[in-house]
Amino acid sequence: MSWLDDLDDDEPEFDESSVRVRPNPKANRPRTKRRPAHEDARIARVLGVDRGRYTVLVDEDGPDEHLVLAVRARELRRTPIVTGDRVRVVGDTSGAEGTLARIVGVEERTSLLRRSADDTDQVERIIVANADQMLIVVAAADPEPRERLVDRYLVAALDAGIRPLLVVTKTDLADPQPFLRHFEGLDLAVFTSAKGEMPLERIGAALAGHATVFVGHSGVGKSTLVNALVPDANRATGHVNVVTGRGRHTSSSTVSLRYVGAAGRGWVIDTPGVRSFGLGHVDRANILKAFTDLAEIAQECPRGCTHLPDAPDCAIVEAVAEGRLGPTGAGRLDSLQRLLATFADRA
Structure with missing residues (x-):
């Protein structure tokens, strides 16, 4: 006789349903996507x-x-x-x-300034939120000013709906006028130094009541200008390498600084110096919208018109040639075409 025969037939049979599970309200609570309202935030x-x-x-x-x-x-x-x-x-x-x-x-953002690693990269890098002005800092020399880099700053600003400003430093080393001619006709406020001194009061008046993001190539004097406008900023300053002609990165992060001047208060947003500015995220249509008078004429252009010099039957080109846009028309068209040309190689 086997040991199975010794079992009492009246013994209850046990299965998994007979095991008592200790209740765990926290573990058994159904998951929810509801979040606290944080009304006291x-x-x-x-x-x-x-x-x-x-x-x-x-x-x-x-x-x-x-x-x-x-x-x-x-x-x-x-x-x-x-x-x-x-x-x-x-x-x-x-x-x-x-x-x-x-x-x-x-909170909902009023603007968003972005850049990409290069023009083919659709992944955007957010630089700053809620700025309404961009102050582009370039040097007349040491390092040499780069028109194409400034064009890219302008494209990014116009795409974000941010008003661009331009400051030219180190004018005691070179005449900035040949460089500034590239931007004639563009609605761009320009500030230049005189005998090595920056017009801080005029720049400060433009900053009052605004959140202004400062951008520029390394070594152009951006951090020096920030320190002059915000004395307690203590932003590190560097120099330009005499061999490579490049500046040394001194600002490692983006930071907002309170500006207080005779014209009022505002925000100075200092950013790290960059040597490239990708535009892979930009919508080309936003560039033309910034030139309101040209955009109105562009409605007469053929469908798909690029507005570049080789564009057939471009209404803007014809209007400038006929002198209908006045003495600044040619300059504004040139500025528009320079900005649009940054997208010429993109699909």
Whole structure:
């Protein structure tokens, strides 16, 4: 007789359903996409980003204006947060040493300045949010000014709906007029130094009431200008290599600085110097829109007109040739064509 025969037939049979499972309300709770409303969140401006930590300004222009260090909430891990963003912060927003607030939302942006690695790269790099002006800094010499790089800055600014400004430094080393002729006819405010001195009051008046992003090739004096406009900025300055003619990168991150001048207050947004500026993200149609008078005439152009010099039956080219756009027409058309030419090799 086997041991199976010794089992009592009246013994209950056990299966998996007989096992008692200890309840775990947290583990068994159905997942939800609902997030807290954070009705107590405070609005803040992002001034800078450093290794996952965000320096934000709470209660801007209010009686309780102060700096707070914050991190992003987990639900925003795939949301880019950049200098200039207006964000919602919760938690400890006292700004006391050792405290960390939490960014739980990003307000709608009024503008977004971007660039790509090159013209074929569709992956955009966000430089700054909510700027309404771009101040392009170039040197008359040492290093030599690069018209094509300035063209690319202009394209990016016009695509983002940002007003461009131009500052020319080191005019004591070379006459800037030959360079500036390339931009005649473009609605572009230009500031030049005189005897090595920058017109800080005029530049400051243009900055008041605006958030202005400063861009420029390394070594052109951008950080020096920022330090002159914002004395406590303490941005590092460099020099130009006498062998390569290139400047040394001194600003390693984008940062917003408060400008205070006779004409009012504003924001100076300093960016790292760059030697290239990809436009893979730009919509070509936005360039023509910036030239409102030319865009109106362009409605008479054949469908698919490129508005370049070799474009057949271009209404803008014909209007300029007939003198219908006045003495600045030729210059404005040349500026438009130079900007559009940056896209000539793109599909």
